[in-house]
Amino acid sequence: MSQSTVNSIRDIEAYSEDKASPLAGVNSLQIEGVSKTFADGGRIVEALRPVDLSIAAGEFVCLLGPSGCGKSTLLNIVAGLDKPSSGKITANGKAVHGPSTDRILLFQEAALFPWLDVQRNVEFGLQQAGVPAKRRKEIAHHFIETVNLKGFERSYPHQLSGGMKQRAAIARALAIDPAILLMDEPFGALDAFTRDHLQDEVESIWAATHKTILFVTHNVREAVALGDRVIVFAPRPGRVIRDFRIDLPRSRSLEDHKLVDKAAEILDALKSEMQLQEQEQKNGSTIH
């Protein structure tokens, strides 16, 4: 991305009231003692044990763990869509009390407005922020190109493939220039080929835009391919068991033997923890 584009996109900050200024080199995200317990009917579900994480500005961090370990719960709390039962989150130096255009959450199913075409979907957040029409068009145009959707500006979501919808959702998120992108299994519903392709695109976009990315996945190789760090969660109640730094050079090939070895090491750590937990549960049930 050219410097002139970055400057012009930054211009939209002037239109957005709750925009935090980017603080290069400081922690982008501070998660301190964040836990979550749900009351589900008569049942209490402990989804997250207190989680502490510091994520630097511009870091690509993958959250990895088995189904139900609280990854989405943590992402929702970081997005400000849910409140923690304890603890606090600071994003770009500001306490998180609710959603903000500075932290955008992308889901497995791209949440596009079905009645708007790609161009207008991408422009939507800018329109909400009061960005003038001409500027909106320029910014949307730039990000539609960034995600390789040029030529589909007038297509509606139902006319796009799953991968194209996800690209449009990424363009829409990038258009409002959040410092932090939260991605919850964004490629989980896609075929392996499209998934590989989008992984590469997300990595290029991250390298060009220096966003902080928190990326939830079940897929160990995907986590190792993308992450500067892979944070491994234990099964429910979710808690961090390991924080792996991934120093492999980019861009990474899923077939690279070092990547495959790292993924195997992480999977082993997760399996050991699960076995330990099963054993503890068995011992507990024997005692009772």
Ligand SMILES: Nc1ncnc2c1ncn2[C@@H]1O[C@H](COP(=O)(O)OP(=O)(O)OP(=O)(O)O)[C@@H](O)[C@H]1O
């Ligand atoms: N609104 C809710 N009410 C009650 N329980 C909930 C609620 N949301 C999540 N849970 C429970 O909290 C636990 C963690 O759920 P969460 O969706 O965060 O897990 P996850 O790691 O993202 O799983 P997956 O990988 O399958 O998406 C689960 O046991 C789930 O049933």
